[in-house]
Amino acid sequence: MTNIKAVAKRAGVSPSTAKRAINEPEKLSPALLHRVLQAIKELDYEPDLTARALRQGHTLNVGFLVPDLVEPFSAQLAQEVSVRLQHTPHILLLANSSHQPDLERHNLKRFSGQRISALIIRPSYGSGNLDYLLKMKDKGTYIIEVDHHLPDSPFDHVMLDHEQAIRLGLDHLTALGHTRIACLSTPSREGLLAGRTLMFEREMAARGIPVPPLYREINRHSTEDAYRFTRHLLGLPDPPTALFVLGGLELLGVHQGIQDAGLSVPGDISLLAFDEDAWTSRMKPGIDGIEQPVGMIGETLVRQVLKNTPAPVEPLQLKLPGRLIQRGSCAPPRGR
Amino acid sequence: MTNIKAVAKRAGVSPSTAKRAINEPEKLSPALLHRVLQAIKELDYEPDLTARALRQGHTLNVGFLVPDLVEPFSAQLAQEVSVRLQHTPHILLLANSSHQPDLERHNLKRFSGQRISALIIRPSYGSGNLDYLLKMKDKGTYIIEVDHHLPDSPFDHVMLDHEQAIRLGLDHLTALGHTRIACLSTPSREGLLAGRTLMFEREMAARGIPVPPLYREINRHSTEDAYRFTRHLLGLPDPPTALFVLGGLELLGVHQGIQDAGLSVPGDISLLAFDEDAWTSRMKPGIDGIEQPVGMIGETLVRQVLKNTPAPVEPLQLKLPGRLIQRGSCAPPRGR
DNA sequence: TTGTAGGCGTTATCAG
């Protein structure tokens, strides 16, 4: 492995001088600087980040932990974060907890052992891992929650205003005259209503619209479960006249459920979703949805990570390709 | 930072003994083992992976580098790999090269500096970074290409049989009687036909079906470009009667283009795609597509990585929750 | 079965 010592030797300087050529080049005499850079190029030396991490006590890596990566929101978010981190010295460590607190903790441990400098986490419900997150914070990891935040957690967080979004959706449905409204939603642990489901219930109560017990069911986060539950709902003596899909994975199953029941949207039943997939706009009819500002969320996450993380300026020298867009303003010269 | 020394001190043993309690517990006397484990728990000690990496010369991290993360195939693949890596000691480092060889190399350097033990890469076209990949291989990184492989590259690779898939698609279309067939596809650098596009051309030639020059256009990988190109195609004096969408991002734009042109599928025009998005099956009519075995690809990638990578057995002690599925076989006892 | 010593490549500190 070619290390800084080899470079120093070749340039005829001490290791510390050679390192300075990289980290504080302005402090070197031009002649030496040139010689060292030359040696670096000849040996194509690349600093060992693991050694650096050991010495500094932390890496420049950012953990990204979500319950599920297929879920459109998480997938889009990963993309947003990944693209924006591209132009920083940080690297993204990806893991998913499959909606299981045990796996979440398992991954937190792995990240922690890796000495990540920041963690972006969509925490699972319940406060089971809050203690561990607090410990990580104490050790200097910057932690930011996304989409949901644990009760009493002291971390930064950024997320959709879920309450406002639910209200928006219910306004839409009630204005159309719906009262038999069912929601399909995120899983809940031990029978407790969770997240958006809870807000849905509260908001319905606030409007004085009852939610029949048969409309409520604890179902897990999956397309298949959503399908089954949809069929169940549509088969009831008093089926809902509108479905409000609160999670990103369920919509596909719901849509299929409606079709297989021989019903049509919106004639037989209204369908409202959290709009997290481009395809929903291609359906006929298009599916009404509530849009999440994923781009802004991603941008904020990365900005906060950068702000709260010690990172040397990375001399990224990138030549971006121009793109020729032909719209017709160019033609062969006259007379040819 | 609580390290193995602290643990050793607390347990009243030497550091190496303490370490052995973790790495080779069977070699310790039960009494000592207990004392050490106790100390580990009390201090909640966690090994520093950066130190380990420095000492060993490599981490247990796996780089994952694709041109684009939104593209359904890449997104699904990331998910597949991520889930399967969950049960190994490896961590996934994610990066995307945005279809730019410069960015690809940039990320390769970052990965290399991180001393990853394996790299899963969907390489960009051209052989610009082959030299660098070879260097990484020499340094001991296991490299496996996915979806595409560089000419003359010595690396393992796993991918769809693109030729067979294209043939399958064209068989389908020609059997229906189509001869005016256009493809929408991956970007090509410097006017060279690339990847599937090339195969499409070859396969059309083999069948003696001409591809009008106006059907050919170098367009980049994006939904918007696909939309524009679709409108262009449909506006031609002799428009295609079938569109073959070869990439995962374009379909959305093509679909919209067809609709905005006031045409219907399949009456006015046939549409065939690489089936990489669950939503295509929800459309009316459903969109014919060629399915990629993403799951198997992901499985293979992970298997190969594990096989070619030195990894200690990780004592993962996970309690997975059972799930109650109510199908009706349980009821209250008789007589109540 | 247990303990000791050296070094992985880097950065921080101190000396010249």
Add this chain to the structure above:
DNA sequence: CTGATAACGCCTACAA
């Protein structure tokens, strides 16, 4: 402006 030295925490010999 430049060079020497120690330490980060771990692993691998080897010694007891």
